Amino acid sequence: MRMSRAFLRTLRDDPADAEISSHQLLLRGGYIRRLASGVYAWMPLGQRVLAKVAQIVREEMDAAGAQEMTLPIAQPLELWERSGRDETYGPLMFRLEDRKEVGFCLSPTAEEAITSIVAGELSSYRDLPVNLYQINWKYRDELRPRFGLLRAREFLMKDAYSFHADADDLRRTYQDMYDAYQRVFERCALRFRPVEAQAGEIGGDVNHEFMAIAEVGEDDFVWCPSCDYAANVEAARRESDHSRLHTEVPAVDAAARERVHTPDLPGIQGVAEHLGVEASEMLKCIAFDVDGELGLALVPGDREVNEHALGLAVAPRAARLYDDADFAARPDLPRGYIGPDFEGAALVVADPLVGEERPWATGANETDHHVRHAVLGRDFRVDVWADLVSVVSGDPCPRCGSGLSVDRGIEVGHVFQLGTKYADALDAVYTDDDGNRHPMVMGCYGIGVSRIVAAIVEEHHDDDGMIWPAALAPFDFHLVALPGRGDAAAGVVEAADALYESLTAAGAQVLYDDRDVSPGIKFADADLLGMPVRLTLGAKGVARGIVERRARATGDDDEIALDGAAATLVSG
């Protein structure tokens, strides 16, 4: 592509509404342009990258035995009503009506559509399993689109759905897809980690997220440097000892409980300082609603309650931490001064850390008062022991006991074992070899194709611009011609044209800067646009019969003989 003819405009300044590197650089480099909040146009350069990522995904899906198809983006709401997700997805869906006022939505995902289609085609165990995928635009009216492509309202997703006769067969395909995902992210040159996760709106049991490691990521995940344990913070647990909690009350030799005046100190930090103790010696009592009753969750003062873990602990009842409205409705609750022995508490759940043999400083159930020397068993009770605390860096790994690490990441993929949720709702059933009918067992598998583009830029850039891995770069070579105005100018143009033609003929993809602009602009744009190899051809080089080569990633320079340069460059 000759830059003199390319639909490409680079920006010297960062657009004011871009905060993170990938967003800034993709805008400055003319890869994308914003059309509306969270909605982007893919300019020719960006389109090439997007297509290459999609092609890698396509190749790995095909290799894993999945078959590509395309499902409608405009989907009848009736399907979503049948699965119940019309309500649960709610405002996240873009909705529209046709002329007959029939409700449609723009597909935020496609479990309903594919299940409905498959249900109409397959009816025998002989037809199963089948694994289908599409690479198609998805629409989610996010509460808060941000970070450019990372949380867009329109985004390109690869979504695959597999259908099975039983859970064992699902697990085999799940593993195949899991392996294929690893290959996709490796080929995309991402540092990533598969982590155990909680199911969101999609449902199902087992699932893993693939996190591209990045500071700007929106998700925390926990991983063990010593073994293969990794989980997102919701699902993560620390190693803890439950064995003695139910049988023994810790023998704590402590003074009697003592009430202390702590005026206007509802926060842990302030009270700890006032009492002269560490935050970890405070007992934090978090009020939550459990099916309409008051529950208390007890954790050390330097810890946070993992709400998801709390939910598991009280299941099948539902737990929800108190918010401002709940406290407003319960004026008898001394917010910030609640103690573990609060009389109105129907259920007290505590983390094993609370079972340690020591006295606690905690709330006195009275505004502006705390107590010290509160002792488990003597001064308060615990109904349920459960791992409640959010894992923090350094906590012991639940598998091997080593210190865990916490990192931030961008969720670039997610695989689920769904079970029969959608098959039940949409009547996707098959007949087994005994003539009995069963719902199909499903898996689903997503990759954020457009999000990967942003994740790659986050990982591969420097102060001057993007640094594309060879497999994803829009062009293999960025050829910079510097003819100048001397007698040699015509010769340089001629040589550069010839090199461009021969490289292209040899199968290379070349971005050729043949513009009539200054060398500084050409070099700055080459750095910004980030092709892996820059070729510079000037008067001196032509005179010596060489073209200069510079690797964008390392800055390493060398020279290639112009004679046969295309063959040399393409082969190695």
Added chain:
RNA sequence: CGGGCUGUGGCGCAGUUUGGUAGCGCGCUUCGUUCGGGACGAAGAGGUCCGGGGUUCAAGUCCCCGCAGCCCGACCA
């Protein structure tokens, strides 16, 4: 949906406090000089100052009502 900030030429911004008829840098056009890391000079083009009301002799500026964008939070593949 709460809190904060911002909307002025393609991009980045000043001007708003104290009302007087719109400016700077980059970019763009033309000419000349330059030509290996974002050159220089000269001359130009380009603006419903987010929108709608209102106050006023006069509104980018003050008031009211909207809309949009960004950040923090809640939420979320």
